[in-house]
Amino acid sequence: MTPEPNILIVDDEAAIRDMIGIALDTAGFRSTTASTALDAHVNIIDQRPDLVLLDWMLPGGSGIELARRLKRDELTASIPIIMLTAKTSEDNKVQGLDVGVDDYVTKPFSPRELVARIKAVLRRSTGNLKDKPIRVFDLEMDPASHRVMVEDRPVEMGPTEYRLLNFFMTHPEKVYSRDHIQDQVWGANVYLEERTVDVHIGRLRKALSSASKTGINYSALIQTVRGAGYRFSTRHD
Amino acid sequence: MTPEPNILIVDDEAAIRDMIGIALDTAGFRSTTASTALDAHVNIIDQRPDLVLLDWMLPGGSGIELARRLKRDELTASIPIIMLTAKTSEDNKVQGLDVGVDDYVTKPFSPRELVARIKAVLRRSTGNLKDKPIRVFDLEMDPASHRVMVEDRPVEMGPTEYRLLNFFMTHPEKVYSRDHIQDQVWGANVYLEERTVDVHIGRLRKALSSASKTGINYSALIQTVRGAGYRFSTRHD
DNA sequence: AAAAATTGTCATCAAAATGTAATATTGCAT
DNA sequence: ATGCAATATTACATTTTGATGACAATTTTT
Numbered sequence: 288m289t290p291e292p293n294i295l296i297v298d299d300e301a302a303i304r305d306m307i308g309i310a311l312d313t314a315g316f317r318s319t320t321a322s323t324a325l326d327a328h329v330n331i332i333d334q335r336p337d338l339v340l341l342d343w344m345l346p347g348g349s350g351i352e353l354a355r356r357l358k359r360d361e362l363t364a365s366i367p368i369i370m371l372t373a374k375t376s377e378d379n380k381v382q383g384l385d386v387g388v389d390d391y392v393t394k395p396f397s398p399r400e401l402v403a404r405i406k407a408v409l410r411r412s413t414g415n416l417k418d419k420p421i422r423v424f425d426l427e428m429d430p431a432s433h434r435v436m437v438e439d440r441p442v443e444m445g446p447t448e449y450r451l452l453n454f455f456m457t458h459p460e461k462v463y464s465r466d467h468i469q470d471q472v473w474g475a476n477v478y479l480e481e482r483t484v485d486v487h488i489g490r491l492r493k494a495l496s497s498a499s500k501t502g503i504n505y506s507a508l509i510q511t512v513r514g515a516g517y518r519f520s521t522r523h524d
Numbered sequence: 525m526t527p528e529p530n531i532l533i534v535d536d537e538a539a540i541r542d543m544i545g546i547a548l549d550t551a552g553f554r555s556t557t558a559s560t561a562l563d564a565h566v567n568i569i570d571q572r573p574d575l576v577l578l579d580w581m582l583p584g585g586s587g588i589e590l591a592r593r594l595k596r597d598e599l600t601a602s603i604p605i606i607m608l609t610a611k612t613s614e615d616n617k618v619q620g621l622d623v624g625v626d627d628y629v630t631k632p633f634s635p636r637e638l639v640a641r642i643k644a645v646l647r648r649s650t651g652n653l654k655d656k657p658i659r660v661f662d663l664e665m666d667p668a669s670h671r672v673m674v675e676d677r678p679v680e681m682g683p684t685e686y687r688l689l690n691f692f693m694t695h696p697e698k699v700y701s702r703d704h705i706q707d708q709v710w711g712a713n714v715y716l717e718e719r720t721v722d723v724h725i726g727r728l729r730k731a732l733s734s735a736s737k738t739g740i741n742y743s744a745l746i747q748t749v750r751g752a753g754y755r756f757s758t759r760h761d
Numbered sequence: 762a763a764a765a766a767t768t769g770t771c772a773t774c775a776a777a778a779t780g781t782a783a784t785a786t787t788g789c790a791t
Numbered sequence: 792a793t794g795c796a797a798t799a800t801t802a803c804a805t806t807t808t809g810a811t812g813a814c815a816a817t818t819t820t821t
Binding site: 446447479480482483486487513514 | 766767768769770771777778
């Protein structure tokens with residue numbers, strides 16, 4: 288995750304978007320906005336925000352619909368959602384929570400309260416999954432320090448290679464096509480040459496292969512599967 | 525899914541249909557076309573395409589209506605729909621998302637973008653059905669990792685041999701003619717010399733026979749049936 | 762503002778896979 | 792055993808696919 292979490296604000300009223308945007312800015316978040324459910328959906332698929340602030344009362348009542356859709360789709364299910372609503376009616380709350388929304392803020396709210404809730408949700412969602420280091424032999428990825436270590440010494444690599452390795456280490460022993468890797472590492476709807484994945488695989492391999500002093504070649508963990516894609520595996524071919 | 529996904533293009537303008545058709549062809553998709561909502565509906569029921577590209581602005585505004593109908597009907601609800609639209613009008617978008625359309629592409633679009641989006645949507649909709657590994661004695665085929673293992677050791681083989689073995693293991697104890705094998709492994713509408721199948725059978729046997737350390741010859745599972753074809757069987761001839 | 766790092770693309774090389782034809786071998790009926 | 796047809800194997804030219812270094816554009820750091 289980037290140092291400053293990226294929050295998507297979805298509301299049809301420009302004034303509210305601006306107000307929240309300023310509040311988040313002050314609190315050290317980056318933010319983008321969308322005024323319709325579709326804009327929001329496209330943005331989420333493309334940008335993968337760290338959290339979505341979603342107005343309940345979007346035109347056509349599509350806020351709840353969008354939330355449901357996001358939670359149903361595996362690709363977006365893990366993105367936390369905070370619902371914004373003017374109503375205080377109980378069954379709305381129940382409905383929202385039903386859908387899998389992570390929290391619920393009723394208008395009017397103070398910027399301070401909103402920020403506090405956002406931080407709480409982010410802490411919950413990022414703390415659970417991402418803090419545990421992953422280790423394979425003497426190759427260790429520590430998301431907390433955002434570092435890759437081989438034999439306890441840091442390995443230099445670019446951000447893209449880091450994300451690539453992270454994806455592989457969290458999805459071992461499976462082939463992924465170049466397309467799939469693009470989706471996961473660069474985000475959906477980013478159009479790259481197919482070969483670009485090869486190049487970054489190459490860079491990652493290079494970084495890993497020169498890392499060990501004990502002669503182990505960690506780049507062998509990243510295997511080419513001809514005609515299919517790539518695979519991270521501890522079993523050699 | 526068939527080797528080449530079948531895409532239905534629904535648009536009332538022949539020029540656009542052709543343009544898209546060519547783009548899809550180049551990308552390795554098969555495509556069929558329909559110019560009216562009714563045609564499209566019939567085609568969908570009939571052919572069960574893997575994805576529908578649906579023009580928003582069909583005469584009578586029936587594009588959206590068709591989408592809604594398809595998503596409401598259980599038989600067709602699982603077929604992904606990508607909407608093509610010239611407009612960026614907001615309420616249209618909201619409506620479409622409401623209906624359950626899977627993605628949107630606004631005209632004009634580049635063929636590349638269209639293809640990328642199609643792939644992304646297809647991956648999402650089909651990727652969920654993960655195949656389970658198949659095992660016969662100590663010969664195991666795992667589609668997820670795209671690997672063949674004998675006695676827990678990976679076996680090297682080319683993509684074609686992999687597909688061939690996959691076909692056999694999913695269709696055991698039956699004879700298949702060379703023609704039939706060609707259809708299944710290479711795809712229909714591919715013409716090959718009959719003997720080519722023999723060669724690949726040979727390559728597969730070779731890969732399997734040298735795989736075991738315990739003296740078992742797994743190539744014996746692939747049996748020649750003189751005058752008929754080949755058979756994958758655990759029983760001896 | 763300058764320097765350094767990162768990025769995506771392309772051209773080129775190398776390796777692997779493919780299909781075919783030629784040749785060898787096998788199984789079977791006689 | 793013999794001859795024949797079917798299948799197996801081999802060798803090879805061609806095609807496909809992946810790896811890699813160079814490069815320009817962009818972004819980030821200094």
